[in-house]
Amino acid sequence: xxxxxxxxxxxxxxxxxxxxxxxxxxxxxxxxxxxxxxxxxxxxxxxxxxxxxxxxxxxxxxxxxxxxxxxxxxxxxxxxxxxxxxxxxxxxxxxxxxxxxxxxxxxxx
Numbered sequence: 001x002x003x004x005x006x007x008x009x010x011x012x013x014x015x016x017x018x019x020x021x022x023x024x025x026x027x028x029x030x031x032x033x034x035x036x037x038x039x040x041x042x043x044x045x046x047x048x049x050x051x052x053x054x055x056x057x058x059x060x061x062x063x064x065x066x067x068x069x070x071x072x073x074x075x076x077x078x079x080x081x082x083x084x085x086x087x088x089x090x091x092x093x094x095x096x097x098x099x100x101x102x103x104x105x106x107x108x109x
Contacts, residue, residue: 014078040086061089
């Protein structure tokens with residue numbers, strides 16, 4: 001059975017790919033993207049539903065993932081780290097949407 005951490009077509013663990021991305025290997029990021037896109041998309045779709053919102057949020061997840069890779073320390077599996085990052089992106093989106101309903105005087109400073 002395949003796991004998210006080791007996919008046969010590349011033979012590289014997620015952690016090894018993260019190290020390669022840190023060394024500016026774009027193909028390694030493409031591999032991580034391929035491994036996680038469907039999982040992240042399904043996770044976000046179950047929470048948002050509207051296709052344009054889902055696509056925007058998934059894009060934001062991958063932008064954050066790329067920008068945050070230096071923060072991955074390997075203390076937990078990469079899949080768990082990606083899921084946590086996805087949850088934080090969703091939480092920010094929900095906060096922005098909730099803030100849009102507030103009058104300007106009630107927005108956080």
